[in-house]
Amino acid sequence: MSLEESKSKQVSLRRFQRERIARKEAEKLLEQKALELFETNNSLKNLTNNQDILIKERTSELEIAKNEALSASQAKSEFVAVMSHEIRTPINGVIGALSLLRQRKLDSEEVELLEMAEHSSEVLLAIINDVLDFSKIEANKMLMENVSFDLRKNLSSVYSSFTDRAAQQNNKLIFNIDEKTPQYIISDPLRITQILNNFLSNAIKFTSNGEVSLDVNCTNKNISFCITDTGLGISEKDLSKLFNEFSQVDASTSRNYGGTGLGLTISKKLIQLMKGELFYSSTKNVGSSFGMRLPLKTGAESNQQPVGLHCQFDGRGIAKILLVDDNEINLRIGKKMLESLNHIVTTASSGQQAIDILIENKQVFDLVLMDCQMPNMDGFEATKTIRKGLKSLPIIALTANTSAQDKRRALDSGMNDFVTKPYKLNKIQNTIQHWLTKAAV
Amino acid sequence: MKGIVFSEFLELVEDKFGFDVADEIIDESDLASDGAYTEVGVYDHKELLTLVTKLSEKSGVTVEDLVKTFGNYLLERFVVKFPQYFKDVNNSFDFIDRVESKIHVEVKKLYPEAKLPTFTTNYKDENKLKITYESTRPFSALAYGMMMGCANYYGESIEIVSEDLSTTNVTKVSFTLNKT
Numbered sequence: 001m002s003l004e005e006s007k008s009k010q011v012s013l014r015r016f017q018r019e020r021i022a023r024k025e026a027e028k029l030l031e032q033k034a035l036e037l038f039e040t041n042n043s044l045k046n047l048t049n050n051q052d053i054l055i056k057e058r059t060s061e062l063e064i065a066k067n068e069a070l071s072a073s074q075a076k077s078e079f080v081a082v083m084s085h086e087i088r089t090p091i092n093g094v095i096g097a098l099s100l101l102r103q104r105k106l107d108s109e110e111v112e113l114l115e116m117a118e119h120s121s122e123v124l125l126a127i128i129n130d131v132l133d134f135s136k137i138e139a140n141k142m143l144m145e146n147v148s149f150d151l152r153k154n155l156s157s158v159y160s161s162f163t164d165r166a167a168q169q170n171n172k173l174i175f176n177i178d179e180k181t182p183q184y185i186i187s188d189p190l191r192i193t194q195i196l197n198n199f200l201s202n203a204i205k206f207t208s209n210g211e212v213s214l215d216v217n218c219t220n221k222n223i224s225f226c227i228t229d230t231g232l233g234i235s236e237k238d239l240s241k242l243f244n245e246f247s248q249v250d251a252s253t254s255r256n257y258g259g260t261g262l263g264l265t266i267s268k269k270l271i272q273l274m275k276g277e278l279f280y281s282s283t284k285n286v287g288s289s290f291g292m293r294l295p296l297k298t299g300a301e302s303n304q305q306p307v308g309l310h311c312q313f314d315g316r317g318i319a320k321i322l323l324v325d326d327n328e329i330n331l332r333i334g335k336k337m338l339e340s341l342n343h344i345v346t347t348a349s350s351g352q353q354a355i356d357i358l359i360e361n362k363q364v365f366d367l368v369l370m371d372c373q374m375p376n377m378d379g380f381e382a383t384k385t386i387r388k389g390l391k392s393l394p395i396i397a398l399t400a401n402t403s404a405q406d407k408r409r410a411l412d413s414g415m416n417d418f419v420t421k422p423y424k425l426n427k428i429q430n431t432i433q434h435w436l437t438k439a440a441v
Numbered sequence: 442m443k444g445i446v447f448s449e450f451l452e453l454v455e456d457k458f459g460f461d462v463a464d465e466i467i468d469e470s471d472l473a474s475d476g477a478y479t480e481v482g483v484y485d486h487k488e489l490l491t492l493v494t495k496l497s498e499k500s501g502v503t504v505e506d507l508v509k510t511f512g513n514y515l516l517e518r519f520v521v522k523f524p525q526y527f528k529d530v531n532n533s534f535d536f537i538d539r540v541e542s543k544i545h546v547e548v549k550k551l552y553p554e555a556k557l558p559t560f561t562t563n564y565k566d567e568n569k570l571k572i573t574y575e576s577t578r579p580f581s582a583l584a585y586g587m588m589m590g591c592a593n594y595y596g597e598s599i600e601i602v603s604e605d606l607s608t609t610n611v612t613k614v615s616f617t618l619n620k621t
Contacts, residue, residue: 011464018467021477022448029481 076139084132085373088400089327091128092422094121096333099425103340125422130262133194137269143405144273145188148299152183155216158196165204166212171229173204174213181218184299191270192225192294198263199227199290206288207231218296226279226291234282242280243268267292317436320344320364324354324379325371325398330421334369341429350374351382359389367435369419369428372399372410380413387414394435398423442486442578443555446515447478450489453514454496466495483554486578505582512586513593520594533592533599534570534618538562558584563615570618573606581605581614588618 001009098118106114136142159175166173196214203212210230217224234242243264271278271292282288321343325331328349335345346363348354351374357363368386372379383395397410397418410418419431454463467476470491474484493511497504520527526544530536541560548555558576565571574584585601592599598621606613 007461011461014464014468015460018475018477021475022444022479022482025477025482026479029479 073139077141080132080136080139080141083135085400087128087132088421089330091121091125092400093327093329093333095125095422095424096330096337100333100336100340103425130266133266134262137266137273142270142273144191144270145405146186147189148184148186148301149189150183150301151181151185152177154189154193155196155214158193158200159214161197162200162204165201169204169208171204171207171209172211174211175216176213177216178218181216181223182296182298184301185223186297186299187294188274191274195267195270195292196225196227198267199225202263202290203227203229203231203288210287221296222293223296224291224293226289228287228289230287233284233286233288235284239280239282317433318342318344319366319432319436320346321432322346322348322354322357322363322365322368324348324351324368324374324382326350326374327371330371337425337428338369341425341432343432351377351379351385354382355385358386358393365393367432368393368395369398370395370415372397372401372406379415380409383413383415394438396431396435442484442489443480443552444478444482444484445480447484447489447492448480449515449518450492450511451476451478453511458496458500462496462499466492466499470495486580490579508580508582509586509589512583512588513590514586515583516587516590516594527594531595533588533595533597534565536591536595537570537572537588537618538565558612560584568620571615572618573613573615575611575613577611579612581612584614585616588616592618 095118098114098121101114102118133142155175155177159173162173200212200214207229208231212227212229212231215224215226215228217226268278271294274294276292276294278290278292280288280290321338323331323334323338323345324347325334326349331347331349335347338345346357346365348357351370354368354370358365358368370379370383374382379397379399383397386393386395394417395415397415398421399406399410399418400421407418416435417431419428451463451467454466470476470488472488472491474488476492478484493504493507496502497507500507502510527536530539537560545557545559548557556577558574558578558580561573561575563571563573574581581603585603588601589599600619600621602617602619604615604617606615
């Protein structure tokens with residue numbers, strides 16, 4: 001071999017050796033990387049598995065929590081509904097019995113006692129209504145109506161209901177209603193009245209020998225109601241505490257002036273629910289101003305409106321009445337009230353019994369007074385069944401619930417009218433006479 | 442410095458100067474790695490400097506010119522080996538502008554310990570690009586060569602002016618590229 005060839009061979013050999021070293025190094029690196037990859041993959045797999053398990057656990061926890069929340073919400077609704085009925089029933093008994101007592105010959109001492117009892121029961125009813133409203137709002141079960149109603153008529157009733165109270169403290173009561181205020185608006189008439197009542201009664205309560213005024217104003221978009229008084233006024237410090245639940249600004253005021261301290265809180269929440277704005281201001285010893293601004297939606301006269309009680313107390317019409325109520329005391333008091341009006345009363349203590357009397361036995365009546373809330377078969381169900389056989393018999397709902405929703409429910413089931421419990425003598429008589437007159441025509 | 446630079450360099454030497462010369466410069470350089478480079482390995486950059494210096498002695502071409510030429514060649518090799526980086530771009534300025542943010546970022550994901558030079562774009566428009574190269578290693582000429590290689594690949598004609606801003610331990614060069 002020549003020198004050239006030998007050198008060439010050596011070069012090739014060295015080159016080959018370098019290649020081999022480089023290859024082995026590459027292989028080593030490859031092994032290393034492969035191992036790292038495998039380990040990373042494993043970690044990832046474990047992580048994914050853990051995540052999956054975690055997700056499953058969380059989902060099932062959420063499911064349980066959701067069901068618990070739903071249950072609790074349901075329980076709240078039921079509580080509010082049941083309490084509403086349970087509490088109002090005995091109150092109805094008290095007010096009804098007092099109402100009957102009124103009719104008897106009483107000496108002045110007895111009259112005084114009776115008046116105290118009546119006043120107390122009215123206050124009690126107001127307090128109970130406040131507490132029930134408050135708990136309904138807290139449970140988020142307060143539903144706002146959106147119906148068309150006669151605002152001006154409503155305001156007129158409110159005015160009438162306050163004239164006496166205003167006069168008692170020697171206050172002037174003034175209502176200023178802007179010309180632009182529409183006759184009908186779409187809102188919740190019950191709640192608007194409730195708020196106005198709250199503001200007005202506060203204004204009158206804390207004002208003597210002064211003036212209380214309600215101003216109603218309209219723009220294109222809003223309607224505002226503002227109650228102003230020239231009464232005691234509220235200090236700045238107390239003003240900030242005003243809308244806290246259960247606070248009467250001065251502990252002594254609740255002793256002197258009465259009240260639960262819930263009224264303003266409820267008003268504030270109702271205004272919020274109506275998507276409105278509350279405003280207020282006050283200066284000590286000068287007076288206060290409370291109001292609300294609500295979105296204005298003009299309404300129209302609606303035929304859905306349940307019949308009002310406009311007829312005069314006649315006293316002439318004598319009716320054969322079927323009175324249906326599951327509560328014994330309500331039944332006894334109701335019977336006595338109706339008999340004191342010279343009506344002939346038959347009682348039934350369940351919806352089924354009423355159906356038996358009317359349909360099975362085919363007894364003839366002029367009018368039915370039907371309690372709505374009864375166990376097993378409620379007044380609505382009973383009415384639906386009765387209507388299958390008797391189309392024109394006036395059936396009047398007796399109900400503690402006064403929402404437009406409940407009124408509609410009564411009308412939808414075939415009832416003609418409703419009276420809210422607890423009811424006074426002349427109120428029930430007006431209703432009876434109205435329907436007797438209608439039937440006669 | 443990653444093995445790919447070494448292996449590509451040796452292949453270029455073998456190609457342009459022959460196997461014997463390649464063997465000689467390795468043999469005479471007394472390298473720790475013995476010149477056995479694999480692309481995926483990591484080796485001391487000083488070995489490359491030694492090899493280039495030896496080649497310069499043997500060929501008579503300056504170290505700077507050798508490195509610039511290698512840079513040009515290396516870019517062409519990168520086009521073959523990593524075509525994905527060249528697909529979305531159609532001109533050298535855009536490519537060079539993205540070396541830092543698109544390419545070096547990817548390299549560091551796979552090789553977190555890699556020490557790469559940094560490129561900072563100071564000015565860029567249709568006809569002019571001003572970019573600063575910074576590194577702890579003295580290979581600005583390689584960057585120069587690669588930028589020329591890039592312009593060649595995109596069929597452009599450019600002129601590169603370098604301004605050396607280096608300090609003792611840091612190589613810092615400001616390159617101004619002008620389209621001609």
